[in-house]
Amino acid sequence: MLPLSSWPLAQRRGIIGVFTDIDDTLTTHQAITPDALQALADLKAAGLVVIPITGRPIGWCEPHAYGDVARGLPAWAVDAMVAENGGVAFAPTLLSQNGHQHLLDQGQQLSKIYYIEAAERVINTQKLQQVAQRILSEILGTTLSQDSAGRETDIAIDHAEHTTLAPDKVAQVVALMQSEGMQATVSSIHINGWYGSHNKLAAARWMVATLFHRNLDDELDRWVYVGDSTNDQLMFQHFPHSVGVANIHNFDGQLQHWPRYETVGERGAGFAEMAQAILQARLA
DSSP: EEGGGGGGGGHHHTOEEEEEEOOOTTTTTOOOOOHHHHHHHHHHTOOOEEBBBBSSOOOHHHHHHHBBBTTBBBBOSSSSSGGGGGGEEEEEOOOEEEEEEEEETTTSOOOOOOSOOOHHHHHHHHHHHHHHHHHHHTTTTTBTTTTTOOOOOOOOEEEESSOOOOOHHHHHHHHHHHHHHHHEEEOOSSEEESSSOOOOOHHHHHHHHHHOOOOOOGGGEEEEEEEEEEGGGGHHOOOEEEEEEEGGGGGGOOSSSSOSSEOOSSHHHHHHHHHHHHHHHHOO
């Protein structure tokens, strides 16, 4: 990895959108800090597209997408929010006119949309619960993530959020999920498993096609991805502009694909540092 300061000015100036992980990339100890929250707002105010893609459940994302006054949670300044590693998203409401779909009120009214059709999701849900029970009964010490009630398209095993699961147990969970035909990834806090071809990269392509009717691969060099852990590797591999916040070094022995650049700051502070690097380039 190169220091973020070595990211060429001309490349930063050409960025039109930011995809980002959430846990331990945008948030710090499961909460967004004022500097990261302001960074989202500053990026949006400058005209950039901002789309978080997370392994968190859609139920967890809802108060952040809409805001929750009663709980003191402000709405995040984002264009869409993708949950469950691409299985479901909150995206601007689409209005059908003359056989075409148009954004009704981008950034304000959001609708829940799914990557997989309803009939297949019903079948997948049954299989997911069966695999979850296998994991809990066969691998000692495993527990479902505390946010599992908000999940619709995947399952998650906690390995570092509210409980600690040894690396060999993490590997066993991943192997069991894969033996059941599931996709499996390990984030900084959870082991996520799901059925379907979607992943973070597919989700990014899905959002650009859905929101803008464009092909992400045609403009990949104008987007940046920000992450912190092993489940961000696919994005690091494909995005020519990728940034790891400093706590990515927690996974030094586990990464095969690294981000191009790294921040000095960790977690939300690192995200804010990345945002400033883009915004300052526009003023230079």
